[in-house]
Amino acid sequence: MRSRLFLWLPLALFAFFAGLAGYMLTQDKTEFVESAMIGQSLPDFALKPAFDGLPGAARSDLVGGQPRLLNIWASWCLPCIAEAPQLEALQAQGVEIVGIAIRDRPEDVANFLARHGNPYTRIGADDISEVQLAIGSSGVPETFVIDAAGVIRYQHIGDIRESDIPILLAELEKAR
Amino acid sequence: MIRVLLTFLAALIALPLSAQDTMPPAPYAYNQLDDPALEAQATALMHTLRCLKCQSQSIADSDAPMAGDMRHQVRSRILAGESPEEIRAWLVARYGDYVSYTPTVSSSTWPLFAIPALLILIVAAVLLRRLGRRRVDAGDAS
Amino acid sequence: MIAEIGLAALWLAAALAVLQMVSGAFALRSAEGEANPLAIYARPAAVMQALLAGLAFTMLVWAFAVTDLSVKLVAANSHSMKPMIYKLTGTWGNHEGSMLLWVGVLALSGGLIALFERRLPERTMSAALAVQGFVALGFYAFLLLSSNPFERLPVPAIEGSGLNPLLQDIGLAFHPPTLYAGYVGLSVAFSLAMGALLTREVNPTFARVMRPWVLGAWVLLTFGITAGSYWAYYELGWGGWWFWDPVENASLMPWLAATALLHSVAVLAARDALRTWTIMLGVLAFSMSMLGTFLVRSGVLTSVHAFAVDPERGAFILGLLALNIGGAFTIFALRAGAVAEGKRFSFSSREGALVFNNVMLSAILAIVLLGTLYPLLTEAFDVRVSVGPPYFNPASAMFAIPMFLVMAVGPLLRWKEDSPRRIRFEVLLLAAILIGVIGLVSFFGQFALLPLLGLGLAAALGVAAFLPLRGRKLTRVPVATWGMVMAHFGIAVSLFGMASEGAFTQERLAAVAPGGSDQVGEFTFTLQSVNPVAGPNWTAIEARIAVSRDGGTPVILTPQARNFWSPAQSTSESALLTRWDGQLYAVIGNQAADGRWQIRMWWKPFVTFIWYGGLLIALGGVLAIIGRVRVDMKRRKAVSLGDERRADLEALGTAPVPAE
Numbered sequence: 001m002r003s004r005l006f007l008w009l010p011l012a013l014f015a016f017f018a019g020l021a022g023y024m025l026t027q028d029k030t031e032f033v034e035s036a037m038i039g040q041s042l043p044d045f046a047l048k049p050a051f052d053g054l055p056g057a058a059r060s061d062l063v064g065g066q067p068r069l070l071n072i073w074a075s076w077c078l079p080c081i082a083e084a085p086q087l088e089a090l091q092a093q094g095v096e097i098v099g100i101a102i103r104d105r106p107e108d109v110a111n112f113l114a115r116h117g118n119p120y121t122r123i124g125a126d127d128i129s130e131v132q133l134a135i136g137s138s139g140v141p142e143t144f145v146i147d148a149a150g151v152i153r154y155q156h157i158g159d160i161r162e163s164d165i166p167i168l169l170a171e172l173e174k175a176r
Numbered sequence: 177m178i179r180v181l182l183t184f185l186a187a188l189i190a191l192p193l194s195a196q197d198t199m200p201p202a203p204y205a206y207n208q209l210d211d212p213a214l215e216a217q218a219t220a221l222m223h224t225l226r227c228l229k230c231q232s233q234s235i236a237d238s239d240a241p242m243a244g245d246m247r248h249q250v251r252s253r254i255l256a257g258e259s260p261e262e263i264r265a266w267l268v269a270r271y272g273d274y275v276s277y278t279p280t281v282s283s284s285t286w287p288l289f290a291i292p293a294l295l296i297l298i299v300a301a302v303l304l305r306r307l308g309r310r311r312v313d314a315g316d317a318s
Numbered sequence: 319m320i321a322e323i324g325l326a327a328l329w330l331a332a333a334l335a336v337l338q339m340v341s342g343a344f345a346l347r348s349a350e351g352e353a354n355p356l357a358i359y360a361r362p363a364a365v366m367q368a369l370l371a372g373l374a375f376t377m378l379v380w381a382f383a384v385t386d387l388s389v390k391l392v393a394a395n396s397h398s399m400k401p402m403i404y405k406l407t408g409t410w411g412n413h414e415g416s417m418l419l420w421v422g423v424l425a426l427s428g429g430l431i432a433l434f435e436r437r438l439p440e441r442t443m444s445a446a447l448a449v450q451g452f453v454a455l456g457f458y459a460f461l462l463l464s465s466n467p468f469e470r471l472p473v474p475a476i477e478g479s480g481l482n483p484l485l486q487d488i489g490l491a492f493h494p495p496t497l498y499a500g501y502v503g504l505s506v507a508f509s510l511a512m513g514a515l516l517t518r519e520v521n522p523t524f525a526r527v528m529r530p531w532v533l534g535a536w537v538l539l540t541f542g543i544t545a546g547s548y549w550a551y552y553e554l555g556w557g558g559w560w561f562w563d564p565v566e567n568a569s570l571m572p573w574l575a576a577t578a579l580l581h582s583v584a585v586l587a588a589r590d591a592l593r594t595w596t597i598m599l600g601v602l603a604f605s606m607s608m609l610g611t612f613l614v615r616s617g618v619l620t621s622v623h624a625f626a627v628d629p630e631r632g633a634f635i636l637g638l639l640a641l642n643i644g645g646a647f648t649i650f651a652l653r654a655g656a657v658a659e660g661k662r663f664s665f666s667s668r669e670g671a672l673v674f675n676n677v678m679l680s681a682i683l684a685i686v687l688l689g690t691l692y693p694l695l696t697e698a699f700d701v702r703v704s705v706g707p708p709y710f711n712p713a714s715a716m717f718a719i720p721m722f723l724v725m726a727v728g729p730l731l732r733w734k735e736d737s738p739r740r741i742r743f744e745v746l747l748l749a750a751i752l753i754g755v756i757g758l759v760s761f762f763g764q765f766a767l768l769p770l771l772g773l774g775l776a777a778a779l780g781v782a783a784f785l786p787l788r789g790r791k792l793t794r795v796p797v798a799t800w801g802m803v804m805a806h807f808g809i810a811v812s813l814f815g816m817a818s819e820g821a822f823t824q825e826r827l828a829a830v831a832p833g834g835s836d837q838v839g840e841f842t843f844t845l846q847s848v849n850p851v852a853g854p855n856w857t858a859i860e861a862r863i864a865v866s867r868d869g870g871t872p873v874i875l876t877p878q879a880r881n882f883w884s885p886a887q888s889t890s891e892s893a894l895l896t897r898w899d900g901q902l903y904a905v906i907g908n909q910a911a912d913g914r915w916q917i918r919m920w921w922k923p924f925v926t927f928i929w930y931g932g933l934l935i936a937l938g939g940v941l942a943i944i945g946r947v948r949v950d951m952k953r954r955k956a957v958s959l960g961d962e963r964r965a966d967l968e969a970l971g972t973a974p975v976p977a978e
Binding site: 033034035036037076103104105127128129130132133134135136138139 | 198199202203228229241242245246248249267268269270271272274275
């Protein structure tokens with residue numbers, strides 16, 4: 001009688017799958033798609049102002065001096081309302097925040113800022129998600145740390161909670 | 177008359193429901209390129225790019241605004257003379273392999289290609305074993 | 319009260335599953351010919367359990383029908399304003415309800431074999447019933463302990479939150495019940511295979527018993543997948559009919575295994591060969607069903623069709639998988655060595671062709687499994703990859719094409735040993751058709767390789783399907799053979815539809831002002847007007863589009879963009895114009911600032927053949943069941959007649975004389 005070892009093969013394959021699936025069940029499932037642009041230079045762009053109150057945003061506005069935050073947001077996005085106080089807190093600590101408003105109308109942007117506060121120094125209007133795609137962002141809100149040389153150093157996906165503020169400050173410090 | 181009015185009213189109420197933007201889609205999100213050959217290239221590519229905001233759909237099968245903006249990128253880049261593979265590489269450089277439904281051989285995907293190759297070997301071996309030695313077996317059986 | 323009756327029925331059914339399992343196990347332990355006093359309960363327990371599970375399911379349907387908002391499941395998934403049909407179908411449009419449907423079908427299958435299957439040795443039957451009881455018990459536990467569909471709310475809800483609008487479609491009435499019946503029907507093959515393995519009764523009688531059950535499950539599965547594909551096609555609004563989404567793959571994998579199984583069971587029944595292999599496939603087919611359940615409900619993979627997912631439930635199902643599949647594979651590894659290989663045969667024989675196709679089907683199954691689970695593997699290393707159509711199509715075609723080639727000639731070969739030279743004419747004919755069609759099509763235009771091959775293969779297979787009837791008197795051809803011809807022809811039809819859709823589809827996306835026109839293929843379409851309309855739980859804008867082909871009489875199409883208010887979600891309802899040679903697919907999109915409307919139009923030549931083919935395959939399966947069961951009934955009748963006559967003669971005390 002020949003060896004019947006291969007009869008154990010189905011069980012072995014199944015055991016491998018069960019182990020893998022069991023392990024994955026214990027892991028937090030992240031639905032986020034991380035940008036592959038971390039460590040890369042910010043792509044060139046120049047966006048028109050999102051509304052009358054603030055200037056538009058271009059790559060050159062994010063280069064030089066102190067590291068800055070680049071905040072991808074929109075007035076129609078509900079989590080953006082939730083993160084507005086945290087952005088203001090960051091601004092109060094002297095962080096410069098450049099905003100990019102995705103597919104937004106000037107009057108909606110103005111209304112949003114009037115209601116939820118304005119932490120931005122400039123806001124560019126990205127009507128076709130051009131810049132969003134170019135930096136590998138897959139949703140709103142997202143926040144990027146850009147250093148003085150114009151390199152993307154860190155990406156925060158989702159709304160900024162209070163607990164995220166020290167993390168972002170530390171990342172800004174690291175990018176200095 | 178009353179029904180028509182009610183219908184109108186209902187349509188009005190239904191409009192501002194979702195937390196979506198109300199901006200018009202990007203020019204090439206829902207419009208084709210004039211050149212059929214270029215449009216065919218773009219369509220083929222769009223069917224192999226993943227919509228990042230959706231659950232497992234290609235950007236060619238999705239109404240998500242971001243999928244529309246990605247379609248616009250694809251079509252306008254094709255129009256500007258880029259090749260489909262250049263566009264795919266551009267997106268992969270931004271979102272990683274996740275954005276492309278076409279796996280390429282890399283350090284993280286080689287088993288996808290090695291296992292089918294192995295499978296062909298196994299299939300050949302099984303067939304030879306089961307079916308190849310008929311003379312011997314025929315001798316045994318009789 | 320309704321919910322309490324349902325819950326009580328479910329607990330009772332679970333208790334009966336224990337009895338069925340224990341009783342079956344005792345029968346297995348008793349020696350040959352000796353009756354264990356506990357053994358007699360297995361069959362009645364299985365039948366009662368089917369009735370109770372059926373009662374539980376009926377109670378849930380009732381709760382949905384009357385929108386009993388004190389039941390948590392109803393409140394979370396239904397709405398009093400929903401049309402009645404969607405209240406009923408909504409019963410299985412959620413995790414708990416669909417799981418109850420799953421368990422109900424499981425109990426029903428067990429009840430049916432317990433009631434009707436009398437041909438197997440009693441020990442094998444008891445073992446099979448014990449296994450069926452064991453599997454059922456696991457799923458009852460899952461339902462009762464972690465997904466109770468009958469849970470009450472402390473305070474009844476004022477209104478339900480409604481059903482996902484994408485599911486508010488007649489497709490929900492057909493697709494899940496048939497698909498589930500198919501998935502779970504395969505549990506019978508699983509239990510019978512385990513029973514035969516445990517009692518070492520793997521033989522042609524066993525194969526003949528198993529065959530109608532496998533065929534039945536396979537027919538339902540085929541129909542369920544076909545219905546699901548068509549539903550996704552018209553509901554999702556972009557004209558795609560298969561996305562290689564994990565959940566779709568989860569339905570394809572049991573189908574592939576079941577297809578292989580019903581062919582290998584045919585070999586076992588006719589020739590007493592492929593014993594171990596048939597057992598393996600019997601276990602594998604239902605294992606794939608359970609794996610699919612795990613993938614859909616645990617949320618480990620991202621899918622467009624997934625249920626509300628919950629890792630805790632995922633862990634429970636994974637535990638069940640480990641018990642059922644792990645246990646079955648362990649017994650297989652221990653016992654299969656003891657099952658003799660069965661008879662040998664030559665390569666150029668019917669069995670040879672069937673083995674070839676079995677191996678190819680298994681290889682395709684392996685590819686689909688690999689591509690579906692691979693993202694799970696890389697995510698364990700925090701790398702996210704996507705595996706999609708550009709991978710699945712060529713990788714599965716690599717094995718499907720040789721399979722189709724062998725499928726064309728396999729049915730022409732004789733059992734055991736045949737000379738390839740005998741069917742030389744047929745082979746040459748089919749090769750000529752294949753090459754001719756490919757040549758002809760590529761002469762008229764540039765097409766991708768796979769659709770081109772698909773068209774050639776479809777033509778060759780379409781002819782090949784009928785070749786087994788050549789030179790036979792059609793009235794004398796057995797019904798089961800007609801079934802095979804029909805199913806194989808269905809494959810050709812479906813393949814033709816797929817290839818044609820891939821090669822010839824024309825797309826037109828346009829912004830059209832009311833009164834404006836545009837063109838797609840041979841069709842001219844004019845947007846006449848866009849009006850608001852209202853349904854019972856939605857409002858919509860509806861476009862009136864006049865379509866005329868080559869300047870013929872216009873037909874009005876009315877695609878809608880619907881807004882449902884509970885839950886708030888919008889869907890696009892495509893409008894379809896079906897002609898014998900294809901379908902025109904129209905969708906209305908948004909209005910641009912300049913007042914023009916976005917219209918999406920596709921002309922998809924012969925796309926309907928994909929689903930016609932699916933229906934033909936299922937019909938072929940039905941014919942095969944009818945044929946097999948009829949032959950079996952005749953045989954049994956003949957045997958019992960013979961027995962009676964012999965008994966009569968003995969009673970008369972005369973020597974047997976030739977009849978008449």
